[in-house]
Ligand SMILES: Nc1ncnc2c1ncn2[C@@H]1O[C@H](COP(=O)(O)OP(=O)(O)O)[C@@H](O)[C@H]1O
């Protein structure tokens with residue numbers, strides 16, 4: 001059943017409902033970040049002349065339907081990253097909005113579901129010839145014999161569970177770390193081959209129905225102790241008191257010096273966009289090894305839009321301020 005299908009003739013003034021995950025007051029900083037995003041996005045929407053309201057996503061379909069009837073939004077700004085406290089079910093929000101016929105920003109339910117399961121996404125990318133590091137799963141942990149491996153969550157992001165101990169050698173250490181993380185954080189954990197090398201984030205935004213690649217940021221690891229793995233762990237992303245929070249910095253000046261690498265990252269990111277059927281905005285995270293080979297770490301169908309995070313930084317580098325970023329996202333959702 002479709003709730004309604006309202007025609008929106010122009011995008012100057014629309015009613016936007018900002019829909020976000022339910023966040024407990026004592027939730028960790030990566031969850032609280034959703035509320036920060038909601039607040040700055042609401043401010044930008046108002047500045048653009050739109051009417052706004054904000055709500056938690058309720059996975060109960062009748063409750064959502066009632067709320068949408070009451071609010072009657074022209075558009076939902078979808079910031080739902082977790083449902084029932086986990087990223088596994090994030091696609092429920094766009095799935096429900098699709099069912100009720102309400103336009104929403106960002107990626108479709110199927111793209112969010114596909115990219116939100118990192119093993120599923122890697123299997124699909126590897127099958128399609130898109131470069132992603134080798135991986136291994138419980139219980140067999142096959143192929144782990146040599147090299148270094150990083151233990152990651154299958155469905156959670158924000159560098160959950162990533163610290164210096166996340167990079168390990170050998171089958172026993174892999175299994176032990178994965179078990180410890182599952183016990184502490186819940187969910188499934190897998191091993192991915194650790195790629196020593198450089199790190200890049202490619203932010204893409206939809207313009208006139210096609211992905212536009214924003215300036216590509218490289219993350220630098222400064223003042224780094226060589227004994228530590230070079231990863232953007234949880235503390236580097238969220239703990240302002242940790243040295244790595246300040247010692248991981250984003251630069252854009254490499255692009256002119258390395259046009260070939262730039263072209264390659266841009267090309268692969270566009271391939272990811274069409275392969276997963278992304279829309280609105282998205283970010284692809286890469287590592288590039290010592291031989292210059294790029295590896296896709298993940299495709300983010302709902303990257304953080306907070307003004308200090310990578311996506312907005314890439315926009316600023318392109319001369320696009322935060323309000324213009326939000327305006328583009330709204331436009332593509334309405335016209336898409
Ligand atoms: N295979 C890998 N090799 C090297 N570093 C990795 C690898 N996978 C993840 N990392 C590090 O961990 C960070 C977070 O991993 P990522 O896969 O992007 O998950 P998320 O950002 O969703 O938590 C990356 O930015 C990178 O620094």
Ligand SMILES: [Mg+2]
Nearest residue numbers: 157285297298
């Ligand atoms: Mg990432």
